[in-house]
Every structure is written in C-alpha cells, then in structure tokens.
C-alpha cells in the first residue's frame with residue numbers, strides 16, 4: 001500500500017511537471033470490462049496424501065473491471081494511472097488420487113500501475129502500446145473448511161493480504177465514436193516479479209475525453 | 219387307674235370340642251373381621267380458612283381400630299409458612315367432646331377447641347407412628363402456591379397413640395367416603411436406601427422400588443414386600459426352592475445390578491397424568507424427582523402398589539407390581555421391559571382366539587406367526603428333526619420348536635418352547651428368551667469401561683494430519699464388572715471393522731496419515747463370556763460391550779487459495 005501511495009504521488013508530480021510543457025493538454029477518463037487469464041499453478045506430481053491433495057490449480061480466467069486516467073505528456077506520449085479489480089471465481093480442483101472434486105473460490109485481487117502509452121497509427125487506426133509498472137494486491141481471507149464432492153473436509157488456511165510488484169505491457173486500438181467518446185480494446189500481459197507468474201488480460205472499454213485543447217484549436 | 223384314665227380322656231375330649239367350636243366360631247366371624255380390617259377410607263385435611271391460614275390435608279388409609287381409648291391426648295401442632303418460618307404452635311389441652319362414628323369405623327370427630335383466636339375441629343382417626351403432617355399456608359411471596367412442611371404432631375399421652383388429622387367443622391359426614399386422589403404435590407421422599415450395592419450407579423443397572431399410595435407407618439410393609447419379591451420362594455416353593463436371583467440370566471449377571479428403594483409417602487399411581495407427561499418425558503421428570511437421593515438416573519423403576527387390578531404391568535422403563543407379587547412376576551416384567559430387550563408375552567389365554575387369524579404379523583424375538591423353518595426368528599435353536607409346528611407332547615418337552623399359543627392367544631402365534639417364564643413358568647426362561655435377555659444385557663447394559671481418553675478434538679473440526687500426526691485412545695476397565703467374566707479381552711474397532719494389531723491393549727496409537735480422509739469412529743470393546751452363560755448364546759453377535767469414542771474426522775489436507 002505504501003508503494004501505491006508513493007507511485008500515485010510520483011505520477012502526480014511527474015504529470016504536473018510534464019504537462020506544464022505540453023502545448024495541447026489532454027485528459028481522458030476510461031472504464032473497461034475484461035477477462036484476466038491466470039496460468040496454472042502447481043503440478044500433480046506434488047500430490048501428498050492428506051497433506052496436499054489438490055496440488056494443481058488449473059489455468060482460469062476471472063472477470064475484471066478497470067478504470068484509468070490518461071494525461072498527455074507529449075504529442076504521442078500519454079501517462080496513465082490504472083486500476084483493475086478482478087472478481088473471484090469458482091475453481092474446480094481435482095484430487096489426482098481419487099478424482100474427488102473440490103470447488104473453491106479464487107481470491108480477489110487488484111492491479112494498480114502507472115504506464116506510459118505511445119500513440120501511433122496502425123492501418124489508419126489509432127493504436128497504442130504501453131509499458132507500466134505497479135503492484136498486484138491480493139485480498140486476504142479467513143481460514144475455513146470446505147467439503148469435497150465425496151464429502152471429505154479440507155482445510156483452507158487464512159491468506160494475508162499481500163502486494164507484489166508487476167510489470168505490464170499493453171497494446172490497444174481506439175475507435176472514435178464522437179469528439180468526446182471513444183471505444184477501445186486492448187490486451188495486456190502482466191508479470192508478477194516476485195512470484196514469477198504471468199497473467200494476461202483483454203478488455204473492452206469506453207473513453208471519455210474531458211480536456212482536449214488540440215481538438216478545440218482545429 | 220382306669221377311672222382316672224377315663225376322666226382324663228373325657229376332659230381331653232371336652233377341651234377338644236371347645237377348641238373346635240372356637241375355631242368354627244372364629245371361622246364364621248372371619249368374614250366380618252377381615253371385612254373390618256380390609257375396610258379403609260381416604261381422609262383428608264381440609265382447608266380451613268380463618269383469616270390467612272389455609273390448611274390442607276394428607277390422605278391416608280386406615281386399617282386399625284385401636285383408637286377408642288386414646289382420646290385424651292395432648293397435642294401440639296406446629297405450623298410453618300413457605301419460607302420455613304415458624305408461624306404458630308397450638309397446644310390442644312382439652313380434646314372436648316369426642317364422638318365415635320361406628321359406621322365409618324375408625325373415626326372420631328367433633329372436638330372443638332378455641333385457642334389463640336382460631337377455631338379448629340379435630341378429628342382423631344387412629345394412631346400410627348410416627349406422624350408426619352403437612353401444613354400449608356397460602357403463600358404471598360413464595361413461588362409455589364403451597365409449601366409442604368413435614369411436622370410431627372406430638373401426642374404426649376399415651377405414648378403409643380400418636381395420631382391425627384384436622385377436619386373442618388363443616389365437613390359433611392356423608393362425603394367422607396368420596397374417593398379423593400392424593401396429589402403428587404403431597405408426596406414426600408423420606409429416605410433412600412441402596413440395599414444392594416455392586417458398585418457406582420453410573421456403571422451399573424439401577425433398579426428402584428417406589429411405593430405407591432403408602433403412608434409412613436406402612437414403610438415397613440413396603441420393605442417387607444421388596445424382601446419377599448427378591449428373596450422368597452414362589453408358589454411352587456415346596457418343590458422349587460429357587461428365588462429371584464437364582465434365575466438365569468439374572469443369576470449370572472447379578473453383579474450388574476444395584477437395587478434401591480425410596481421411602482415415599484403419598485406417591486400417587488396416576489403421577490404421570492398429574493404432571494401431564496408421556497413416554498421418556500415422564501422418566502426425565504421422575505429422574506429429576508429422585509435426583510437428590512439417586513444422582514444417576516435409574517434404569518428401571520418398580521412401583522409397588524397395595525391394590526392394582528393386575529399383578530403387574532410393564533412398560534419400557536417401569537414396572538408396576540402389586541405387593542403380593544412374587545419374584546417371578548418381577549422377573550417376567552423385567553424380561554418384557556427394556557432390561558430384557560422387550561420380549562413378548564408367551565401366555566396362551568384359553569378363550570382368546572384371535573378371530574381366525576393372527577392379528578399382528580409378528581415374527582420377532584420369541585413370538586412368530588410362521589411355522590416355516592426359514593421364517594422362524596429362532597431357527598438356529600431348532601434341530602432339523604423337530605417337526606414344525608411342534609406337537610406339545612412328552613417327546614418335545616425340552617425341545618426348541620414352534621409351539622402354538624403365545625402373545626396372549628391360544629392359536630396362530632408360536633412360541634419357542636413349551637415352558638418359559640414368559641409362558642407362566644416359575645424361574646426358567648426358554649432358551650430363546652434366555653438368549654435374547656443375555657444378549658440384551660451384554661449389548662446394552664454392561665458398560666465395562668470406567669473412562670476413555672483420546673487426543674481427538676471433541677468439536678467437529680476435522681483433524682489435519684500435519685497438526686495431529688498421531689491419534690491416541692485409551693480405556694480403563696471396571697474391575698467389578700470384569701469379575702463377572704470367564705474370559706475377556708479388549709479389542710479395538712474402527713468404523714466397525716476390527717483392528718487386528720491392538721488386541722488386549724488398553725491404549726493404542728494410530729498414525730493419522732494411515733487413515734483415509736473422512737469420518738471415523740474408534741471403539742473399544744470387550745469380547746468375552748460371562749461366567750455361567752456357556753451355551754446361552756447361539757446367535758452370532760459380532761461384538762459387545764462397546765465403548766464409543768467421539769466421532770472424529772480426518773481431513774484431506776489443506777489447499778491454499780490464490781488468485
């Protein structure tokens with residue numbers, strides 16, 4: 001959380017500093033809906049009877065909502081402050097020893113990051129790629145007991161809320177609908193540095209332009 | 219010599235004649251004497267309302283007529299309120315005019331005394347000893363409407379005549395024979411005796427005798443009744459000297475039982491109706507009622523009545539016995555109660571024909587409607603050469619078969635053997651009933667373990683094999699019960715399957731990771747034979763005398779949730 005505040009402050013000061021020099025101030029507010037794809041975790045070879053009965057968490061996707069604020073720094077350079085929230089999902093796990101099934105909720109998580117978008121035209125479409133850095137925050141939860149399909153109890157230990165740094169690469173396309181409204185789609189790849197896990201996200205969103213001096217000058 | 223001799227003979231003759239005349243006269247008068255003696259009436263204290271005090275009476279039954287000369291007693295009455303605060307002592311100096319009412323035998327009534335502003339009518343009814351009189355004062359600040367206080371009324375002279383009841387002046391003499399039932403609120407437990415003590419009540423089968431409608435001066439008679447039931451020979455006593463404790467399987471399991479009696483006065487027969495209970499709620503009420511005297515809830519209650527239309531009545535957990543019942547009536551009643559596994563009656567009433575067919579399709583324990591060998595519940599006792607149904611003749615006198623008559627019917631129901639306690643025989647159960655009784659005692663009434671310990675959690679939290687790698691169970695055996703056994707060995711079961719490595723051990727350890735995930739029950743049991751019961755059981759009984767531990771659950775392990 002400290003990192004997040006620090007990042008926000010950095011973002012704020014950099015943007016104030018840089019935007020002062022821009023000729024065409026630009027600010028937009030974006031909302032998006034997407035899917036985060038999470039790769040598999042663990043391996044069936046790690047199975048230990050009555051200790052680790054569900055060693056493999058399969059790859060899965062969770063629904064996520066996001067929002068960001070974009071601020072133009074240079075003509076083709078946009079700084080973004082991004083937030084995404086991924087809602088938990090029922091995961092179906094299989095005990096490799098007896099094919100017993102456990103359905104369990106995955107854990108909610110947030111992504112906060114700042115990125116720098118480079119705008120360019122690709123086949124006459126407004127496109128961008130961006131590089132970002134920030135934090136992935138998982139929500140904590142209490143310990144509990146779950147019951148498998150065959151009626152066995154399994155212990156779900158408590159999870160502390162934790163933060164891990166991420167790196168994000170995004171590519172997207174923007175379709176203008178009106179002067180102030182754009183629709184966009186993008187795809188992001190996340191890498192969790194500490195855990196050496198990558199995630200992938202695609203999203204579709206709406207962008208509302210709040211300030212656009214360049215447009216007014218036309 | 220000759221004359222003297224004759225005189226002697228004549229005198230002898232005259233004396234003999236006199237003697238016989240006296241006997242005949244006595245015989246002729248007997249109906250009157252016994253009628254007098256049997257006569258009893260219920261009498262109450264009656265409410266006496268004089269300002270604030272309300273007196274209420276105690277029922278008693280009067281059998282004596284020895285009262286007439288003892289009307290000059292000096293009486294002290296003590297009254298208490300519901301908080302046990304002494305209210306008033308009244309000394310009655312002058313009994314005043316005493317009248318005897320011949321028709322109602324033992325009643326003297328109508329002595330009016332003025333003392334301390336109160337007017338009483340004293341009815342001296344008879345002597346008995348000692349006297350407990352309950353006085354009630356309507357309570358203003360007390361929770362209960364009436365408080366019962368046991369008080370002695372002291373009759374200072376003559377010493378042996380202690381008596382008495384107070385009646386209201388306006389008592390209508392014509393109503394004194396009206397049947398009044400005693401109230402459960404009037405009952406008082408005087409004392410308790412555990413007269414056969416084979417060990418702690420918790421691990422023994424407790425049988426409690428309770429007197430119904432007895433008054434305190436009748437307690438000796440109540441005790442004598444218990445003694446007669448347990449230790450007297452029965453009507454066949456001139457040939458069969460056996461008594462209650464000589465009957466199998468009571469004989470072999472004698473050490474299992476504790477016997478108690480409670481001296482209770484005025485305990486009504488319809489107590490359960492009065493408290494408006496049914497089934498096990500009644501037992502719970504009664505257990506609670508006797509709790510101050512018998513801590514552990516008793517297993518079987520035996521009510522002794524002075525008069526009851528039948529010699530006995532058996533329900534699941536209680537038995538009503540008339541005071542003239544013999545020990546084998548108790549034995550039969552116990553066999554039919556939960557103690558004996560609720561065996562069926564095997565009587566075959568001559569005039570009970572069941573209207574052409576068996577009304578209840580019973581085929582269980584000791585009664586069946588079937589004569590096909592395979593359908594008979596006790597087929598393991600029937601030899602292949604015994605015809606079915608079995609003719610009731612000398613050839614099959616001691617055989618187990620299917621004899622027609624039982625379950626109170628002459629036909630259509632079959633019993634296992636010609637003779638059985640449940641068929642009215644004196645002390646011997648048939649082999650089938652004896653087997654069922656024995657198995658029931660072994661499986662349900664013997665609790666051979668004093669204590670058991672385990673490190674499994676008692677809540678329903680499943681065990682994690684990482685945190686609880688080893689489960690420990692141990693038991694302590696009751697040596698008193700073990701003494702009954704010819705041979706006995708502790709064996710252990712998990713989920714009703716015997717664990718082979720732990721035979722004979724009183725404590726065991728199980729490695730959690732060896733157990734499949736899920737719910738399990740570990741049980742300790744004793745497998746053995748009670749001394750003297752060789753050949754009693756032919757039916758296969760897998761195990762007996764369980765000590766169950768709490769059910770515990772092994773979890774599959776843990777799973778750490780994540781994104």
Ligand SMILES: [Zn+2]
Nearest residue numbers: 584638648651
């Ligand atoms: Zn029988």
